[in-house]
Amino acid sequence: MDYLGYLLGGWGVVLVAVAIYAVSLLRRGKVLSARVPADRRRWMTTDD
Amino acid sequence: MVATQILPFAMVILILFGLALDADSRTLRDLAPGLFWVATLFASVLAIQRSVAVETVSSTFEALRLSGAPAWKLFAGKALAVALQLLAIEAVLALGIIVLYRSSFEDPVLVVTAALAATVAIASAGSLYGVLAVGMGVRDTILPMLLLPIMMPVLVGATRAFGDGLGTAALDGWTWTGLLALLAVIYATVGALAYAVVIEDT
């Protein structure tokens, strides 16, 4: 396949970056959830 | 003051570019519009930071706000003050590019009109962002980061207009001046409207 380097680079950058971001979100989520009392954890209300 | 701090800074920028580019005078002449406006934008950041700092320190801002004047008038006053400072800086920069870059003002009317429109746009947007940045510890570095990307169309328009007015580019400078005028109107309006929202809790 032509341009294989560019293809791998382009796709690779996207997949790796999104994966790293996703993992960081999951981790931040776990840390924050642990700090909030269980009864205040629900986030579904649209009013505040 | 403008004269002792900001003006010299703007001139230093012109000189630094001259040294850095190591170009013959014809290249500098072609680059003059761009360099002029980059120097002006940098100087405007300083001018705005200064005008905001002066107010917070002396609490004239609080006094003005409590005076009951409508927000848009406060905004207009502030923007006007910044605009006048900028025009003074630009006048000196104009001399600077004539001397340092061998610019010639082929169409002075175009150059002055474009400069006026661009300056109003910069002063308006800058005054709004200046107030947005007030009160926080990081304001000095956040202001250019907020203001300069927004100023990109002004930069593009002003350099094109000057390109025509200084005779370095075959463009229609008046169309670009039209864009600058439109930007001036937009930022003045948005600034006046948003000012009320923003100064509520300063």
Add this chain to the structure above:
Amino acid sequence: MSTTLTRPSSTASEADVASTGSKLTRVLGIASLVGLAVLLLLAFVFTEPDQRVFDRGLDLDPLLTGQGDAVRLLYVHFPVAMVTYTAFSLNAIGSIAVLWKKSMWWDNTAAAAAEVGVLFCGLTLATGSIWGRPIWNTWWKWGDVRLMTTTILFLIFVGYLAYRRTMTDSQVRAKRSAVVGLIGAINIPIVYKSVDWWQNRTLHQQSTLRDRAIEDLTLFSMIFGMVVFLVIFAWLMVHRFRIGWLEHQIETVGLEAAIAERRAQTSAAVEDAVTDSRASAGSGPPPKTGMN
């Protein structure tokens, strides 16, 4: 009032898990992964390289012949760009809602959208640049309308995120960043038009979707890619929103705890004062008002 985690009761099954996950995110997550796998197959296996030749006469503009295998990059570049615009549009809507309805929910959404948007905007620029290198022979083309606009967009929202971090009062932060976000959004068509006039032409691929010469599978793959990445976007948004919400809870809980503590201190101090005065009244000289 304690701010530390207490072991949740076994009746609250969803609140058991100390994370931002839920059934919704699990569904979105699986859909994303499956969709990505299919997209990769489409992009690399099932579609053909772009071998079109345009009969434009003797003056063969190299842009008008097919781009060969490089088209496979568009199957990620285009979706990522679409997510960028979706994210920043969401931010604009949220900013309006904050200013109009003073909604903290929308402020949280706007902030989440800006963060995800900046990531995808950066990826748009990166994939576009990587695509451009073999095709345009350059990593960067000054004056390409979409490139310039996307770059400015990126800078505006990096500034927006930095700006949000300078404020701690959530109400003030919501209002002010909404102003900054909205002005940024208003600027985009202006930037686009200025650069368009500046250059009068663009190296950028003319909108691929409108080019009917593209075969069906290519078109399908691009649209499919967009859908997959919008699902990924949704997954990221839900998690990021919940993180923002939890941060907000911690702020509020912290505030309430501080207030409660202060109240407790004050009432304890008042009680002490009352007790002291009663005690001193019993053992000291008789009060002047009393009859002796």
